[in-house]
Amino acid sequence: MSTRTLPLVFINLGGEMLYILDQRLRAQNIPTDKAKKATVAGWIEEDRKRVMNDIITTMFNKKFLEELFKPQELYSKKALRTVFDRLAHASIMRLNQASMDKLYDLMTMAFKYQVLLCPRPKDILLVTFNHMDAIKEFVRDTPSILSQVDETYTQLIEIYTPLSCGEFQLIRQTLLIFFQDMHIRVSIFLKDKVQNSNGRFVLPTSGPVPYGTHSPGLIRMLSCNGEEVKRLQFHDGGNYTAALREGSFELFGDRVIKLGTNMYSVSRPVETHMSGTSKISSQHTKVNTIPNPLAKEELNLLAKLMGGLEVRKPSNTDSGFRVNLFATDEEEEEALISRPAELSYGVINIQATKDNLANAELAKIMGEFTESDEPVPSSSSKGDDLLAMMDGL
């Protein structure tokens, strides 16, 4: 459907990922006994900043974003998950499978909630701006990264603000298809009573109506020359109030709506209820097979992402920082074992030897990235290295 969804998915999911990682890095930084036991080493503030900066630098890599902003269909869930796996590991921080699964669940359910609840389709842009504002705050002390983020911000405004309400509705409908049948329960939503125990979100029938909408309840009848001849009230069954003012679509300003702002804090930690996915979802969840997960564009994106990104392997594995999205290591292990099979993302494993056609294409794309690199003995060996790296995803 809409060919304008991918940048919004990437920025909003990326924004949610940063909120969660920031909160976990801060939490693990607290030198309580519990935290000490649960983590490899105590985090220091410098490490947190480094991780955030590294991930944001990678997210807003110029070449990658150029690719991202080209009109294209939304990728499969698998391909997108692979991108975020990669992004999460763009720094010295490491997440194991269970923590990565949980991180991705939290990100996707948060963005699904925001897309579903945004008052008007166009407000998806304000949700995105809330994420962008927060990302800028994360890197406010690093001007080089900040200007990188601002460039994308300007691009977002240029591309998206002229779109009609119908195009935004198409974007929203495309996103809702992407998130369809995901009913993972998130404890922060359950506690706030915005999610039901079956995983469905609560839709209020009260509060302000969207900007540009009148509260329901009035019928006006007009004569042939446009004069009002009759005015009737009806009981609308809800409890709506007048619309709030419209949020700012400028680079700076009050977005008015709160969706997309950081809902986590040290006192509101990150948690998920994984085992408790509803019966309905576990019975009917189907792997989203559209579009083709090995489509050229998807490989292209992965390749571009990698082109802009050096894999940082901690020189000494013992000194690598590991972040745990669970309270303890035991819980994390348990989560990996007990995760329902249908919730497994099955991250794409690109086999360097299997699909020759896709491979040739990928190698070609990879080739484009070797140009600016230092001369290598043979271009094919460089390609092989990159393919091998993708195998390891």
Place this chain on the structure above:
Amino acid sequence: MAKMYHREKSIQLKSSASALYNNLSVLRLAPRSLTHFAVVHANVVNLVSASWDGLNYSHRQLQSKEGNVATSSSLIMQAAWCVLPSRDLLVVASQKGIQMYESDGSIMVYWHALDTPETPTAKAIFARGIAAVREKYICVGVSSGAVLVFDVPSKGSNITLSEVLEEHTEAVTDMASECSGSMEYIADLVSADDSGLLCVWKSGGDFQLLNKIPGFDMSCSSVKLWKGTVIAAYGTGQIRLYEGVTGILHAEVNAHARWIYSLDIAPFTGLLLSAAEDSFVRVWHLNPAPESNSVEIEHLYNECVTDTQICGAKFCDGDGFAFAVTGYDLIEIIRYTQA
């Protein structure tokens, strides 16, 4: 308010409904005491046929396979039955084109591909808005704003694209033909688009544009035509009643708190059904007032489908005795009948 309708046993679907305008079509087959339902899930159409005694259900799923393309299947925008005097066809509008099936979905009789460029363009390409008009026409809207008119023979697969109507400049959202069954009204068809523009047409060898009713930069997501009156629903939650031929605005209703996704009319009684993202289904009554040459609307009933963004709502019969509702992420069709 007395409870006008009560909830009945739901019909289970094979997969959940997607958030698309008018995402429910109902075909009532009186001779066989059957009702068919069609609901779109991403790239699949869920077809359910239910016997009137509520004892038998049969399911079928259609994939949007397009001709020769072996790659990823395309997303479907709408599926609707078109009832012509000689035959009923199921029409499926997708990103790649338009498919027409026999009414039970068993055989594809026609396929029309949309012109899709190799690299995706900024403007999405799709078909949306389906209506059967008079004796032999099926009209389908396109994202370019074009309305394709297909000439359908009384049997066989010799369906031809007879005309392309180019009055809309924004993506077509919905289309409806005169549903009263009476021949006394001049207008046969109304088409709506993302800017809210409504085009009123007279069918024939050449379709004739009778009137253009301007929009106000807000999508008209669902439209109906009944006894010459255009009933249009918008993203603002408003419903407007226009006289089709003149464009005179008879009534304006602040009907819903969010985007309206579906309208339907029970042609014999003038009951109007509206349903929106705000989780409400409302029933209205339209009353032609010949003395003032206008039409009046009164509100009759609300139903709140808790925590459901409704995407489809249709009466199941011509009197509005029963209606059915679908919602985003919902894996059932909810039914209501008059108490």
